[in-house]
Amino acid sequence: MKIVVIGGTGNIGSKLVPQLAQHGHDTVAAAPTTGVNTLTGEGLTDVLAGASVVIDVSNSPSFEDSAVMRFFETSMRNLLAAEAAADVAHHVALSVVGTERLPESGYFQAKVAQEQLIEKSSIPYSIVHATQFFEFVASIADDATAGGTAWLAPVLFQPIAGDDVAQAVGRISTGSPLNGRVDVAGPERFRMDEFFRQALAARNDPREVVTDPHARYFGAELSEGTLVPGSDAILGETRYSDWPGRTAA
Known part of the structure; x- marks a missing residue:
């Protein structure tokens, strides 16, 4: 089966x-960098020829x-149009837990718009x-920092290793389209402020x-x-304390 990974050279890809x-x-x-640009449409027709699944990360x-x-x-419009022309059978998109709960953020507004375009298209889909x-x-710590101090809310926080995200996306992409969403998260839940105290100290x-x-x-x-995430989320296996990048500068 041919699977095309949009963003395939990035962190998750x-x-x-x-x-x-x-x-x-x-x-x-x-x-x-491989000649495919979804913003301009460059290379999409050629790379999607014969593809069964497209994963957008x-x-x-x-x-x-x-x-x-x-x-x-x-x-998203360029990609979905090219997928329809290529008869792609499954579109998988990686998004963010809480997207629909953060309307004040321009980034999350854009992710909502992306998901709405996927849901309205004719292509079977799964949103992770x-x-x-x-x-x-x-x-995240840098964005929260002002005057050399990181200001963080004491809310629930359940981060996940990138490798675990990739594994979940891969399994979903080779299964039947969900035509809906699924949450994936790390195995541990923290308070955000306490997590960052420990995480920054480790670095x-x-x-x-x-x-x-x-x-x-x-x-x-x-x-x-x-x-x-919701109570039915797929949980990764990697704990933050065991993650090799935990102490990276």
Whole structure:
């Protein structure tokens, strides 16, 4: 089975492509560096020829509100049109747990728009909502930092290893389309502020973490359950304390 991974050279894509290939699938990594650009449509017709499944794990190069909306809407329309012309049987998209609960954030508004385009298309689909990746701990802390202090809310937080996300997406992509969503998350649940105190300490990061119930997360205020999955979520196996990148600078 031919599977095309849009964003196949990125954080999740670079893990997903070899996993699928090891299971005998004809897997193609598609990205601007390989001549495929969903924003312009370049290379889509050729790369999707004969594809049964398309997995979209791409992300916007800019998180500025108008740019990220333009990226997800334009690239999604181009990709879905090319998939329809190629008779693709299953579209799989990676999104974020809590997307629909964060309307204040321009990024999450754009992810909602992306998902709506998928749901309205004629192509059978599966949308995978993942919690925050372990690999994004540093960037989340940086976004929360002002004046050398990280301000974080004491809300529930259940991050997941990128490898576990890739495994879940791969399994879903080779099954029947869900025509709906599924959540994937890490095996442990924390308080966000406490998690980051421990995570930054493990990296020898001197920043103080201050608990602030009104601290913003990429522009949005969080409630207790905004970032955690439903009770039927698929759980990864990797604990943060066992993750090899935990102490990376």
